[in-house]
Amino acid sequence: MIDIKFKEKLESERLILKVPELNFDTAKLLFLYVDKNREELWKWLPWVPTNTKPEHSFEFLQSCQKDFESGIKVEYFIIEKSTGDFCGLCHAYKRADFTHHYFEIGYWLDKDKYGKGYMTEAVKTIEEYLFSQNAPKLVIRNDTENSGSINIAKRLNYHLDCVSRLDFYSKRLKSYRDVNIWSKLHPNIEKQRG
Numbered sequence: 536m537i538d539i540k541f542k543e544k545l546e547s548e549r550l551i552l553k554v555p556e557l558n559f560d561t562a563k564l565l566f567l568y569v570d571k572n573r574e575e576l577w578k579w580l581p582w583v584p585t586n587t588k589p590e591h592s593f594e595f596l597q598s599c600q601k602d603f604e605s606g607i608k609v610e611y612f613i614i615e616k617s618t619g620d621f622c623g624l625c626h627a628y629k630r631a632d633f634t635h636h637y638f639e640i641g642y643w644l645d646k647d648k649y650g651k652g653y654m655t656e657a658v659k660t661i662e663e664y665l666f667s668q669n670a671p672k673l674v675i676r677n678d679t680e681n682s683g684s685i686n687i688a689k690r691l692n693y694h695l696d697c698v699s700r701l702d703f704y705s706k707r708l709k710s711y712r713d714v715n716i717w718s719k720l721h722p723n724i725e726k727q728r729g
């Protein structure tokens with residue numbers, strides 16, 4: 536049903552979104568930022584404690600390449616045009632199986648780049664591309680206490696479909712967590728639905 540080819544590079548006013556190269560230098564750079572942002576990332580992202588050395592980032596990049604080639608997921612490095620700085624990551628994950636048919640968007644930002652609207656701009660850029668390719672629906676999921684992420688969904692006019700109660704177990708918070716599920720439909724589909 537959803538047969539969309541991800542692009543290697545997208546551009547917006549202030550940002551370049553590009554698929555990272557698979558080599559150890561890129562992995563070292565990525566690991567540097569994971570390590571720098573470890574405290575903030577660990578608040579909301581479960582994989583953080585398992586990423587403790589550049590080799591782990593390299594394995595991550597390998598899995599990204601595999602997923603990109605098979606068309607399941609695109610993971611972009613976000614680059615600031617004015618400086619060339621790495622700003623963070625954002626991805627679109629094709630959830631197309633017997634029970635799901637949509638693209639899920641996820642992200643994290645380097646803490647030095649917070650408060651500039653960069654992630655809102657990056658998500659909007661991915662969104663515009665996927666809708667231009669007739670993606671029917673995009674989804675953002677976030678912990679009900681992750682205000683930074685919630686604000687992105689709100690700023691981009693996503694619809695809060697539901698709160699999935701006790702959706703996952705947070706090792707950090709040692710509790711089951713409620714998760715917001717936000718969606719945005721293709722404008723034509725939204726129009727048809729009235």
Ligand SMILES: CC(C)(COP(=O)(O)OP(=O)(O)OC[C@H]1O[C@@H](n2cnc3c(N)ncnc32)[C@H](O)[C@@H]1OP(=O)(O)O)[C@@H](O)C(=O)NCCC(=O)NCCS
Nearest residue numbers: 575579642643644649650651652653654655676677683684
């Ligand atoms: C979630 C996360 C990416 C949000 O970062 P952020 O900087 O708040 O988000 P944006 O880059 O979209 O910037 C929005 C902020 O920039 C401000 N801003 C400045 N210029 C702007 C512009 N041109 N356009 C939009 N917003 C702008 C907004 O007012 C907002 O600030 P506020 O929160 O004080 O109101 C970041 O907190 C993060 O990486 N957290 C850890 C990982 C994480 O939680 N990931 C999501 C898991 S679901």
